[in-house]
Amino acid sequence: MGAAHTLHGIGLRWLEALTGSAGLLDSAPRTVRVADAPLGAEVARFIAIVPDPDNRFPRARAGEVGLDEALGLARQVRRTIAEDAQRGPRPIIALVDVTSQAYGRREELLGIHLAGAAAVDAYASARLAGHPLIALLVGKAISGGFLTHGYQANRILALDSPEVLIHAMSQQSAARVTRRTVEELEQLGAQVAPMAYDVRSYAKLGLLHRLIGGVNAAAPAPGDLERVRAELIAAVVEARAAPRDLSSRLTSAAALAGRAASIAVRRRLAEQWDAP
């Protein structure tokens, strides 16, 4: 449990390291942390999800994105859009370490799918409003957790670290569902890139803007922070100069091979869109 807890705390550790604040707000649950800090010549808003063993929803106590977390994200992102309506939209940095969405009966009854959609909607709206939205994967980016916190970003950056795991389902759950061992899943991931969990395999798919090597994800050193800040600043500059959609995920050099079918399908649809 100790190791797991350490991993779950990665988002908070990075928030504190990059902003000097734990990001507690009256307007957000303890699991949604928001802090502003200088990033280059401007101030950026950093957002992280952190675990709370006393979460009022029992199925969201280990760093999952639950009902309160998803709606908390939606509120904070929408507040950021509103605050910046009269000045320039500031960068929003999503520090991503999310184990998954919360799985529970209460969550379904109370509509976690809509809470999740509210978070997605807020992030997508921020991007469309001109906020450079950058996701920095520092830990787990799993399933609905990633969809609601990070996957709407203009640019996705990741630390080249074994703590960074990206997938549609946690390794343990996928092993149970597919009746395979974790080792077998890892072997499969080595053969079928989208099935892998590790960030280097993920980088091959072309979805990642930058893989940042040589940084200790669990305990960032001062030099690590400077390098990560420089990468964030560069990503913000690029996001501002590019379309406000997700098209860069289809045009990257890696995407040409890693998402060849995604590109081919779009080409075919475009060719046939208008009646001959």
Add this chain to the structure above:
Amino acid sequence: MERLSFTYPAREAVARRVHVGVVGSGDLEVLLEPSADEDAHVAVTTSVEGFATVWKHVLDRFFTRFEGAAAIEINDFGATPGVVLLRLEQAVEALRA
């Protein structure tokens, strides 16, 4: 998963292409279109291995009644011979409709 292919002599051209079925449990899809040559060609991809002889029997039977120079692709998810014949006949029916 297993891939099988068969060729049958044909006597008439096939004018159009038709698609029937779904690769769902116990079902299959059939894509039927004009053949590139004068024969009929069947390419089967099936989730169940080791039934090449059964496939041959089913297709032999189908081609006693169908003489079109068709390229037929079958994607099978464990359909019984009866369902295979039914889908093939459905494709022919759609062809003639």
Add this chain to the structure above:
Amino acid sequence: MSTAGERQRFLARPSFIELDARERACAILDPGTFRELAGPFDRLKSPWLPLQGVVAQADDGVVIARGSIEGRSAVVASIEGAYQGGSIGEVSGAKLAGALELALRDCQLGRPVRPVLLLETGGVRLQEANLGLAAIAEVHAAIVALRRHVPVVAVVAGLVGCFGGMSLAAALCSRLIVTRAARLGMNGPEVIEQEAGLAELDAGDRALIWSLMGGEQRVATGFADVLVEDDAEAIAAEVRRAFASPAGPPRSEQVETLIARLAGIDGEHPPEPAALRTLWAREA
């Protein structure tokens, strides 16, 4: 059924649920206008399933059809629930996202396209994990952008229902039409039972499942807009109505309302489904 006539009409109505994905798209579009894009003969199959010994379907389980709805240019994206549980892989996801992106492009060029999603999906296809999830994020992005130009209308009819990341897609739409057979939820009952145990949720208890996430409950608690019978003509009529009437602000934008109504809920002991209906009685 109170009279013989009503019973006869009930039996005679054309079921929507029994239609396959292609027939469903046909039923939504104006008669005779269905034109399929990237169809089975384009053979845009999953590159990933055969690597894992799974037979791929020629259209990867998604039908994209152009046509018209009440004479206006439209696109319908229809998921085939019988193939791989309607799961979203790289190709099927790219078909959904790509169609919405093209509709957005046309809207931006001043040529509105009416987009309709017929959702029947368990969510990400596990064999294509990260590429399915990425495609769903792109579907989300496209709906949010497109919704500013034209209502995006979704139908969840059943029998698969709509789960995983695609349940968020349904919740992002301008108007959501469901039947009693539909289920809408982020996590499927089997997954919850497996992850949280039988005490959390018995996935075999159909009455319980539908009481939590069935179409009727979802409409009664404000998570969907319209409850329709399983009748292809009635569903097509509701889709037409959705485009004819101006859409209010999307429910996924109603953040403060959602936070306020959730604030009154005890996280350990939430109300029973029936009590939640009273509590969250839908405003007309």
